[in-house]
Structures are given as structure tokens and as C-alpha cells.
Amino acid sequence: MLLILAPLIAALFGGAWLTAATGLLAVCAQTYIAARWDVLDVQREEAIQIIATTTLSTLVVFLSRVRDQRQQQMEQIRSVSEAAQRALMRPLPNRLGQLRVASFYLAAADQAEIGGDLYTATCTRHGTRMIIGDVRGKGLTAVGESALLIGAFREAADSHATLPDLAAALDLSVSRYLADFVDDYAHAAEHFITALLLHIPSSEPIVQITNCGHPPPLLIHNGEVRFLESPDPIPPLGMHLLAVTKYSADTAVFEAGDSLLMYTDGVIEARNRAGEFYPLAERVGQWTGQGPETLLQHLRRDLLAYCGGRLGDDAAAIAIQQPAADGPALAWRKLHA
Incomplete structure (x- = not known):
């Protein structure tokens, strides 16, 4: 169950690529766990968690990508602003x-x-x-x-x-x-x-x-x-x-x-x-x-x-x-x- 939180935690500390890699590892780990269990109820629960983790990871990766793009735009704006200010205010x-x-x-x-x-x-x-x-x-x-x-x-x-x-x-x-x-x-x-x-x-x-x-x-x-x-x-x-x-x-x-x-x-x-x-x-x-x-x-x-x-x-x-x-x-x- 805690594996579902892994992409969210990765998004707090890294960008879209780290979030995507963490989400993929979480899904692989849940798939491996489901394959090791032969009990039908356990497999059904793990399948639901795999779907939830995949969906959540996809959403978090998308939001992380949007955040990274906005940060890059802000850095570009700040860089241009500082260059213009230095040219004006020597x-x-x-x-x-x-x-x-x-x-x-x-x-x-x-x-x-x-x-x-x-x-x-x-x-x-x-x-x-x-x-x-x-x-x-x-x-x-x-x-x-x-x-x-x-x-x-x-x-x-x-x-x-x-x-x-x-x-x-x-x-x-x-x-x-x-x-x-x-x-x-x-x-x-x-x-x-x-x-x-x-x-x-x-x-x-x-x-x-x-x-x-x-x-x-x-x-x-x-x-x-x-x-x-x-x-x-x-x-x-x-x-x-x-x-x-x-x-x-x-x-x-x-x-x-x-x-x-x-x-x-x-x-x-x-x-x-x-x-x-x-x-x-x-x-x-x-x-x-x-x-x-x-x-x-x-x-x-x-x-x-x-x-x-x-x-x-x-x-x-x-x-x-x-x-x-x-x-x-x-x-x-x-x-x-």
C-alpha cells in the first residue's frame, strides 16, 4: 500500500523524470508481489493497487512536467530581466x-x-x-x-x-x-x-x-x-x-x-x-x-x-x-x- 505514495514523495524532491522512474519501479514491485501470491483475493487487491499506482503516477508525472516547464520559463524571464537591468543600470x-x-x-x-x-x-x-x-x-x-x-x-x-x-x-x-x-x-x-x-x-x-x-x-x-x-x-x-x-x-x-x-x-x-x-x-x-x-x-x-x-x-x-x-x-x- 505504501508503494502508491512513492511517486508523490519523488515529485516533492525531483522532477518529472525521477517521478516517472519511481512510479515505474512502484508498479513493477506491485506486479512482482501480485505474481508471488496465489490467493485470488490477494491478487485482486494487488491488481487494484497496480491500476491506482499507474494512474496516480501518470497524473503526478504530468503535473511535475508542467511545474518544471513553468520553473524554466520563470528562470528565463528572470535571466532576461537581470540582463536588461544590468544594461540599464550599469x-x-x-x-x-x-x-x-x-x-x-x-x-x-x-x-x-x-x-x-x-x-x-x-x-x-x-x-x-x-x-x-x-x-x-x-x-x-x-x-x-x-x-x-x-x-x-x-x-x-x-x-x-x-x-x-x-x-x-x-x-x-x-x-x-x-x-x-x-x-x-x-x-x-x-x-x-x-x-x-x-x-x-x-x-x-x-x-x-x-x-x-x-x-x-x-x-x-x-x-x-x-x-x-x-x-x-x-x-x-x-x-x-x-x-x-x-x-x-x-x-x-x-x-x-x-x-x-x-x-x-x-x-x-x-x-x-x-x-x-x-x-x-x-x-x-x-x-x-x-x-x-x-x-x-x-x-x-x-x-x-x-x-x-x-x-x-x-x-x-x-x-x-x-x-x-x-x-x-x-x-x-x-x-x-
């Missing part, structure tokens, strides 16, 4: 001008879709400019909007003298895209991109920030960690269709040895088993004095450990550090002392 170089830079992107562990997190950076004649953002939604639509914003940023970063002008140009690009590909204003209101833009001049120890509905960056200064909150909140990009936005930039001191951490909401919205959000500032406070690469290594490991290795949303982060006080930053401070 890691930043270790240095941009005089700045030390590091970045990471973590896809949600339980999803095969491409996320909408994005970042990129470039050196311009005005200084180093960076953007990190999060497209509302997932899938191919989010990828299209991510690619649009990254392309628009790299095209416009050097052609606008100020960060507010750059933000306005990006907002117009996103809004035009939505006007072309979204059916009506009601649906357009559901499509937007939160974005954080940074401008770090090469000759001044400051950072200029335009925050379009994105989580604020973290500044690490003299071992202290604080959020650089904007006093004048700005709507996310893509709201140009609904309201004209006046963009502005906030300025903060960014001296030699200071670090900035930009991130998406997948970092601060990661939860542990108790449902508590990830305490980003508290954790980063343990790693002050580290370089960008080491800081993000700690953050990545700690974030995954905090949520048990399963992120609820994609997460991206960029760490930037000013060079040692022996370059243009020191000269600027002496000039303005």
Missing part, C-alpha cells in the same frame, strides 16, 4: 572627477519583474551631477520610463547651468512621454518618478540638492549622520501635466572627508519579521569613517540580513565621498576663511 565608476563613488542595486528576491529603480551620474563643466530615482510600478512600463529618464539626464546634464533648470527639463521630458503613452489625465496622475538630483561643484565644498518627492540623502560629517531634508517639498517628475512646478535647489556643506548616501525607498521600507522598517540612519552611524565601497558592502549585507534575505521592493544606493583636504576644497575654504 554600476557607477569608482571615481567621478575627484569624488569617490560606489553603488549597488538589489532586485526583490521574490520577483522576476524588472524594477523601476534607477541611477546614473556624469561629470560636466559645471561639476559632478547625479540622479537616483524610483518609477512608480514595475515591469516593462517602469523600464521604459527609467530608460527615458536616464537618457534625458545624460543628454541634459551638461546643457543646463543650474540644478533647477535641469530638473525642469527632466520633468518636461517625462511629462511629454506620459502624454504620448498614457491614455488620459486620470491615468497620467498614476505615473510619476520620484527623483533626487545632486550637483557637486569641483571648486567648492558644497552640494546642491533638488529633491522631487524622493527620500532625502544622508550626510555623514565628522562621525555624525543626518538627513538633508528639503524645506520646500517638490512634486515628483511627471506632474507637469497636472501643475506647473517651480524648482529650487538646497545647498549644504560637503567638506573633505564627508560622505553622502543616496538611496531608494526599497532600503528604508525593508521590514524585519516584526514588521519594523529598516533604521537606515542608525545603522549607517555604525559605519562612519568608511570609504564608499566598504560602506555599501556593510549596508548591503546588513539590509539583507535585516529582512531575512527577501526584499519587498527593489533597492538601490549610491555613496559619494569628498577627497582628502589637499585639493580644491581646501583652497576654497582658505579663500573664504
